[in-house]
Amino acid sequence: MAYELIEVSTEAGKVGIVRLNRPKQLNALNEALMDELGAALKAFDADEAIGCMIVTGSEKAFAAGADIGAMAQYSFADAYGRDYITRNWETIRSIRKPVIAAVSGFALGGGCELAMMCDFIIAADNAKFGQPEIKLGIIPGAGGTQRLPRAVGKSKAMDMALTARMMDAQEAERAGLVSRVVAVDKLMEETLGAALTICEFSQIATMAAKESVNRAFESGLSDGVMFERRLFHALFATADQKEGMDAFVNKRKPSFKNR
Ligand code: CAA
Numbered sequence: 001m002a003y004e005l006i007e008v009s010t011e012a013g014k015v016g017i018v019r020l021n022r023p024k025q026l027n028a029l030n031e032a033l034m035d036e037l038g039a040a041l042k043a044f045d046a047d048e049a050i051g052c053m054i055v056t057g058s059e060k061a062f063a064a065g066a067d068i069g070a071m072a073q074y075s076f077a078d079a080y081g082r083d084y085i086t087r088n089w090e091t092i093r094s095i096r097k098p099v100i101a102a103v104s105g106f107a108l109g110g111g112c113e114l115a116m117m118c119d120f121i122i123a124a125d126n127a128k129f130g131q132p133e134i135k136l137g138i139i140p141g142a143g144g145t146q147r148l149p150r151a152v153g154k155s156k157a158m159d160m161a162l163t164a165r166m167m168d169a170q171e172a173e174r175a176g177l178v179s180r181v182v183a184v185d186k187l188m189e190e191t192l193g194a195a196l197t198i199c200e201f202s203q204i205a206t207m208a209a210k211e212s213v214n215r216a217f218e219s220g221l222s223d224g225v226m227f228e229r230r231l232f233h234a235l236f237a238t239a240d241q242k243e244g245m246d247a248f249v250n251k252r253k254p255s256f257k258n259r
Contacts, residue, residue, distance in 0.1 A: 003036045003039075011195070014049060015050070015054060016041075016052070020057045026106060031088065038088055038092065052100065052195040055099060057104065060104075061105040064111055089117075092117045096210070100195055101114070101116075102124075103122070103123045106128050109144070112130060123180070123181050129178075130160060145161060148160065148177075202241075208234070240258065
């Protein structure tokens with residue numbers, strides 16, 4: 001598929017990188033861009049050589065939200081009936097391999113929601129997160145009222161959704177929204193480092209870890225712990241578990257085969 005609104009590349013043949021590329025609109029997310037993003041991530045997910053993906057934007061904006069120009073004249077029938085705005089946003093949830101958001105600049109509205117759909121966020125020190133939909137007479141529509149409180153707690157999530165206040169990178173790290181903050185010129189280096197580290201491990205194990213952590217947000221503790229245990233036990237059926245433990249015992253580097 002030829003892409004017009006994203007740039008797709010790989011690093012070391014192992015990391016799939018998607019760069020959102022609508023610079024004039026600060027990477028505002030329209031249907032076509034979200035279709036391309038979904039298609040690119042699905043293609044990487046299906047490629048056994050790829051162990052991890054990165055979604056990123058420009059230095060000024062990861063993404064400034066859903067495309068307000070496109071949405072401005074939508075009716076309820078368009079938004080609800082035709083599902084015009086977020087029809088294709090959940091594709092990213094079906095991706096089984098790890099996806100890291102590398103966020104520089106604005107991650108607002110749907111941009112913040114897109115970052116939160118990724119498995120973790122590495123932020124540049126110029127990053128700004130926000131859910132300013134209230135200023136437009138709407139509320140977040142791609143998980144902001146659900147994922148943000150899970151990440152930062154009720155008080156900060158309410159503050160952001162009700163006052164439209166932006167959170168800078170340092171506050172976002174303190175609050176648990178992002179896993180690391182790095183200098184803006186080191187963002188891709190740091191994120192690629194994390195992605196390449198993930199690629200060294202068994203894909204079966206990294207997928208299982210992702211699935212199990214995500215389960216924590218969908219289940220009570222007892223069910224979640226049992227889900228984790230079943231996956232943990234299942235991994236003893238893999239060659240990679242034998243390889244990982246044999247390598248440790250024999251003080252050598254493991255070579256995982258994703259089997
Ligand atoms: N949709 C469409 N276009 C957008 C956009 C968006 N979300 N955000 C920015 N742009 C466009 C601007 O219209 C402008 O275009 P022109 O040059 O043609 O006028 C261009 O990007 C540059 O933007 P600014 O001139 O405003 O740049 P700035 O540096 O002064 O401000 C900003 C940057 C604070 C991000 C500001 O652009 C802004 O507030 N953007 C809107 C953010 C927002 O409200 N996001 C939520 C959208 S709703 C949503 O996402 C719903 C959902 O939950 C799914």
